Structures are given as C-alpha cells and as structure tokens.
Amino acid sequence: MKKYNVSIFVPHEGCPNNCSFCNQKSISGKTTLPSEKDVVSACEIAMKTAPSNQGEIAFFGGSFTAIEREYMLRLLKSAYPFVKEGFFKGIRISTRPDCIDDEICELLRSYGVTSVELGCQSMDDEVLKANLRGHTSRDVEKAVEILRKYGFETGLQMMTGLYKSSFEKDIETAEKIIALKPDTVRIYPTIVLENTLLEENFRSGEYKVMSLQETVELCAKLLLMFEENDINVIRTGLHSGGNVEEGYVAGAYHPAFKELCESEIYLGKILEAISPIPPCEVEISVPAGAVSQATGQKKKNKLFLEEKGYKVKFTEDKSLKKYNVKCCVRK
C-alpha cells in the first residue's frame, strides 16, 4: 500500500542564530506559520489520498525544538491524535544538535515523535565556527547519545562545500557521522542564497564555491561511503522549488543532483571493472532499475566509454547489489 507522508514547514522566525548560509531572517515575514488547523487538515487530506498507517507526519524547517515551546506543543498536540489512532506510524522532526536534552526527548516521545533529524552540517569545529552555527561537533555526539537512549530513529544532515571546508574535511565529516551510526543521512551541497553572510563572502572573493562537477564527485564518494556502512541516505541535494531557485546566487544546484552522483558512482565502478584493452564490445550488467543511472544523464557515461573505444551495452542483473557492476567482453 502506498504510504503518504505529511510535510509541514515550520519557519523559524525567532531563531537567535545567524548561520552563514541561512536566509531565514530575510524571508521572515514572507512565510506564514502553520496553525493547528493546518496540521489537522494536512493529515486528513493525506488519509483520504493514500490511506495507510505507514506514513509519517514530518515537521521540517530545521529547529523544531527551538521554536517557542507553547507553539511547538500546539503543533504536536494537533498531530498526535492521528498517530495515536494508528493513521500514521509516527512524527518526524528536525532540529539543531544543541536543542536536544532529556527533558525535550521525554516531551517528544510523549507526543508520538519517533524520528529526530539533526542538522550537524559539519563535524569540523573550525568550519562550524566560521559558518556561525553556534554549536560544536561534541554537541552532535552528545545529542545522538541522548536520542539513542530514548529510542528515536536518528538522522544526521551534513552540508558539503561550506565556507572554510574542503573536499578532505567533508570526507572526514562523513567518517565521523558513520562512526555515530545514524539510521539515516541527508547530504546537502551548500548553496549561496541572497542576503546571507555567505553571499557577502562570495561577492568579496573570500568564499569560493565548489563547481557542480567537483560537488558531484564529492557527493558520489560520500554516497558510497554511507552505502558501504549500511546507512540509508534519504536525500542528496536540495529540493527543487521553494526559495532555492528564488534566492539563488551561486553553488552546486541541479534539480536531478542525486542522479548525477549515482551516474558518477557507476562510471567509477565500470572503469574499475572493465579490464580489456579497447577497441572491444562490452556488456555491462547493473542492478535492476539502474540502467539510466549507469548510462548517465544525456548518455554521458556511455559516450565517455565510447570515446575510449568501448562499444557498450547495458543490461540489468537482479542479483547485483546497489552500485555493483559486472563487465563481460562480447567480442
């Protein structure tokens, strides 16, 4: 049965932080806060659209446990009856690592929250400081420990290409995240938005953005690292629409970003597995459903291999695991 997730965006207008990449302050006032009625009607619509008890009610926006307490409770109280009655399997929220403690976890659990995602962004304290995150990598570790104790499904979100970060530092962040064994991860490449500190640094030349190709290569590596450690990556790249396209100044943004990364992974795997010297014909087997990623956007991988002298044919092999390939010489 198709599951249906309800997503409710809670803008954090009163946020005391001023993260380098965030334009929350400049968009404040242009976004409306959801009311209890909005929550109830979103849940009711979802129940009619795809009745199932496997969906989640997600409050996203970054800092759910840091919003005004009375308002946060009103939102939870509107959503909780739908979980209690068995129409949804739980409530998912995302928040900052320094906004998690025992008291808030007790509260979240009592209102049906089952999943908590933390925006850790980087595990490098110098990078966190330079981007005015207002928390440290130790705060992330402590928050994960507390969330575990309360049995929440734990997700970690990281950003690549932040001010003062590098390819190597982003890989180290992924290694530190893997060591924390989260259930899920989201990878967001940094985008420069209007009216942010990052925009000032970018315009003054202090901050250089990673190119799209560099970011794809980095995120392909990160995706593989998480996959090899059995960590489910539930998002790679920013959602299209919203204020990304509106306030976009610079940065690695592509509406099919994950697809680009997966094609990069397949190209790397094919080059590792392909042994004969061209020219020759090669049959490349990939997991079920992965032919388009392996072929690449606009047949990029296929054309690249053909330029090297390989005549390639892609086929599906259901026995292959994600990102694995087999190459056989046909002639």
Ligand code: SF4
């Ligand atoms: S990203 Fe930073 S500034 Fe923006 S809402 Fe979250 S904590 Fe506040």
